[in-house]
Amino acid sequence: xxxxxxxxxxxxxxxxxxxxxxxxxxxxxxxxxxxxxxxxxxxxxxxxxxxxxxxxxxxxxxxxxxxxxxxxxxxxxxxxxxxxxxxxxxxxxxxxxxxxxxxxxxxxxxxxxxxxxxxxxxxxxxxxxxxxxxxxxxxxxxxxxxxxxxxxxxxxxxxxxxxxxxxxxxxxxxxxxxxxxxxxxxxxxxxxxxxxxxxxxxxxxxxxxxxxxxxxxxxxxxxxxxxxxxxxxxxxxxxxxxxxxxxxxxxxxxxxxxxxxxxxxxxxxxxxxxxxxxxxxxxxxxxxxxxxxxxxxxxxxxxxxxxxxxxxxxxxxxxxxxxxxxxxxxxxxxxxxxxxxxxxxxxxxxxxxxxxxxxxxxxxxxxxxxxxxxxxxxxxxxxxxxxxxxxxxxxxxxxxxxxxxxxxxxxxxxxxxxxxxxxxxxxxxxxxxxxxxxxxxxxxxxxxxxxxxxxxxxxxxxxxxxxxxxxxxxxxxxxxxxxxxxxxxxxxxxxxxxxxxxxxxxxxxxxxxxxxxxxxxxxxxxxxxxxxxxxxxxxxxxxxxxxxxxxxxxxxxxxxxxxxxxxxxxxxxxxxxxxxxxxxxxxxxxxx
RNA sequence: GGUCCCGUAGCUCAGCUGGAUAGAGCAACUGCCUUCUAAGCAGUAGGUCUUUGGUUCGAAUCCAAACGGGAUCACCA
Numbered sequence: 019x020x021x022x023x024x025x026x027x028x029x030x031x032x033x034x035x036x037x038x039x040x041x042x043x044x045x046x047x048x049x050x051x052x053x054x055x056x057x058x059x060x061x062x063x064x065x066x067x068x069x070x071x072x073x074x075x076x077x078x079x080x081x082x083x084x085x086x087x088x089x090x091x092x093x094x095x096x097x098x099x100x101x102x103x104x105x106x107x108x109x110x111x112x113x114x115x116x117x118x119x120x121x122x123x124x125x126x127x128x129x130x131x132x133x134x135x136x137x138x139x140x141x142x143x144x145x146x147x148x149x150x151x152x153x154x155x156x157x158x159x160x161x162x163x164x165x166x167x168x169x170x171x172x173x174x175x176x177x178x179x180x181x182x183x184x185x186x187x188x189x190x191x192x193x194x195x196x197x198x199x200x201x202x203x204x205x206x207x208x209x210x211x212x213x214x215x216x217x218x219x220x221x222x223x224x225x226x227x228x229x230x231x232x233x234x235x236x237x238x239x240x241x242x243x244x245x246x247x248x249x250x251x252x253x254x255x256x257x258x259x260x261x262x263x264x265x266x267x268x269x270x271x272x273x274x275x276x277x278x279x280x281x282x283x284x285x286x287x288x289x290x291x292x293x294x295x296x297x298x299x300x301x302x303x304x305x306x307x308x309x310x311x312x313x314x315x316x317x318x319x320x321x322x323x324x325x326x327x328x329x330x331x332x333x334x335x336x337x338x339x340x341x342x343x344x345x346x347x348x349x350x351x352x353x354x355x356x357x358x359x360x361x362x363x364x365x366x367x368x369x370x371x372x373x374x375x376x377x378x379x380x381x382x383x384x385x386x387x388x389x390x391x392x393x394x395x396x397x398x399x400x401x402x403x404x405x406x407x408x409x410x411x412x413x414x415x416x417x418x419x420x421x422x423x424x425x426x427x428x429x430x431x432x433x434x435x436x437x438x439x440x441x442x443x444x445x446x447x448x449x450x451x452x453x454x455x456x457x458x459x460x461x462x463x464x465x466x467x468x469x470x471x472x473x474x475x476x477x478x479x480x481x482x483x484x485x486x487x488x489x490x491x492x493x494x495x496x497x498x499x500x501x502x503x504x505x506x507x508x509x510x511x512x513x514x515x516x517x518x519x520x521x522x523x524x525x526x527x528x529x530x531x532x533x534x535x536x537x538x539x540x541x542x543x544x545x546x547x548x549x550x551x552x553x554x555x556x557x558x559x560x561x562x563x564x565x566x567x568x569x570x571x572x573x574x575x576x577x578x579x580x581x582x583x584x585x586x587x588x589x590x591x592x593x594x595x596x597x598x599x600x601x602x603x604x605x606x607x608x609x610x
Numbered sequence: 611g612g613u614c615c616c617g618u619a620g621c622u623c624a625g626c627u628g629g630a631u632a633g634a635g636c637a638a639c640u641g642c643c644u645u646c647u648a649a650g651c652a653g654u655a656g657g658u659c660u661u662u663g664g665u666u667c668g669a670a671u672c673c674a675a676a677c678g679g680g681a682u683c684a685c686c687a
Binding site for chain 2: 045047050052053058060062063065066072096097098099140177179180181182294319321330331332335337338339340342344345348349370371372373374375376378399401402404434435438440456464467468469471472473474475477480483484485486487488490491493494495497498501502505506550554557558561564565567568569571572573574588609610
């Protein structure tokens with residue numbers, strides 16, 4: 019049982035005893051910094067039923083807690099706020115439990131499984147900043163869910179077919195001259211992306227030429243030779259034309275090699291990858307089933323629809339008149355496939371908020387079809403990453419490329435570290451590892467500290483910070499503590515918790531309190547699908563530690579009990595920072 | 611136009627299951643390295659929480675409307 023729960027119980031008993039109020043819900047909040055105490059009980063809600071003034075109620079409950087609660091050391095009442103201080107023995111006891119619990123912050127298995135689908139790239143262009151937000155969110159959520167007791171399956175659905183892929187294939191066939199990643203020295207995914215952009219340039223030229231001949235813009239866009247050619251290529255691909263399929267495979271393999279390199283660099287991996295080229299024909303049997311159940315209906319042109327006006331949505335096409343699939347058809351099929359492959363309790367999709375409507379429709383259809391797993395489906399919708407100039411567009415080349423950005427971050431980390439000159443004895447391999455840790459720490463933290471729902475602005479002109487509310491600040495705190503732990507080890511000082519007579523320093527109590535919040539935050543982050551709660555927590559913990567560090571001396575305190583306790587506290591904070599950052603996919607360095 | 615999301619300090623963001631004088635970081639200004647890592651700590655300054663109503667003992671937080679920004683309402687994925 020947590021301290022908070024015991025304290026609530028004690029307050030409840032006091033309320034019962036003095037005001038004869040049963041089943042009163044007790045809400046505790048952390049005490050504001052200006053006041054003494056750690057937990058605050060607000061008495062206003064009781065005033066009516068207890069027929070007493072708020073301050074008086076606070077006084078009565080406070081007196082009772084002193085008399086009967088084993089935890090409480092003192093209290094003060096400000097207006098209707100009862101601020102409660104705990105005994106040092108309570109803090110030490112709590113810290114003892116935290117530091118001896120190797121699985122602190124990791125909940126036991128809840129017997130449930132969850133699938134997290136994220137990343138979902140297109141194979142016609144390299145990953146960009148928006149993908150990074152997606153990848154980091156998905157990866158971090160997977161880790162948070164795992165820590166909170168779920169069995170987690172990470173999946174990725176690769177969009178490897180369609181007209182957009184044919185566009186890069188066409189441009190390559192016409193303009194490529196047999197160029198390869200090897201011959202050009204260009205990373206595979208970037209090479210494919212280059213031809214996607216070249217397609218667009220040529221396509222626009224053709225439209226412009228047609229418009230000059232008097233065609234309307236709209237018609238020109240449909241009649242330009244290259245778009246017709248690309249459509250032709252898609253047909254050939256769907257008919258398994260050997261030459262087209264060979265080109266498709268060749269270019270996709272380049273892209274996969276490029277992706278693999280990027281994923282490895284950013285530390286993201288999947289348990290299972292689905293390819294749309296394998297799943298795009300799925301879902302038609304579900305359409306048939308839905309027609310039989312009367313969930314769908316046919317229009318005269320043979321197209322199949324569902325009426326979702328009852329759910330506040332519109333009529334939605336689920337199969338074209340010519341019998342070919344649309345996006346929702348595929349997704350129905352893919353979801354069914356995922357369920358038969360894994361049979362999870364929950365299915366999560368980390369997908370941008372421009373697809374909010376799509377997922378509402380998908381889930382509504384699954385429910386109408388009577389799929390029990392539909393109730394475990396959830397779309398983790400996140401906002402776009404915008405540039406000061408507006409939206410990123412791959413076709414127009416106005417994207418912040420993931421590889422470039424990571425590269426720049428590594429460079430910045432390297433410059434900054436060398437300026438400080440603290441690791442001059444590192445060999446080049448060690449230094450390289452540190453720069454990577456710091457670069458990714460800064461980048462991941464930058465993208466994960468914000469509420470996923472909100473769109474965020476990225477200004478490429480201003481580099482991502484390494485000071486203040488950042489990943490490196492927290493990494494620094496860890497490295498700082500590790501240095502202390504090495505010193506303690508050398509001096510033969512062990513981490514120990516003093517006896518009950520020990521009078522704690524306020525900074526020590528604050529550290530124990532901060533540590534005790536970790537499991538609470540893990541659960542909240544898992545329930546709300548919000549890695550930002552962990553980000554915020556890790557920052558707060560690091561900040562509290564740095565205050566402690568500045569306020570007390572660890573090794574030169576005359577009291578050996580204080581020294582041992584502070585070493586123990588430091589060790590526990592380092593461990594908790596390591597775990598919390600680990601949930602964000604961020605590594606911690608021993609030195610920096 | 612319908613639906614959904616967002617609007618808090620110059621900037622980037624916390625806080626939102628109602629509670630005390632609304633918190634951080636960056637940027638600006640002041641201090642603190644002969645002592646455990648100054649990528650740090652302490653401090654100054656910066657706010658009609660978009661606006662207007664409502665509910666409440668109490669509203670940044672809940673409700674309604676307006677204004678501003680974004681997304682979506684494709685036989686694209």
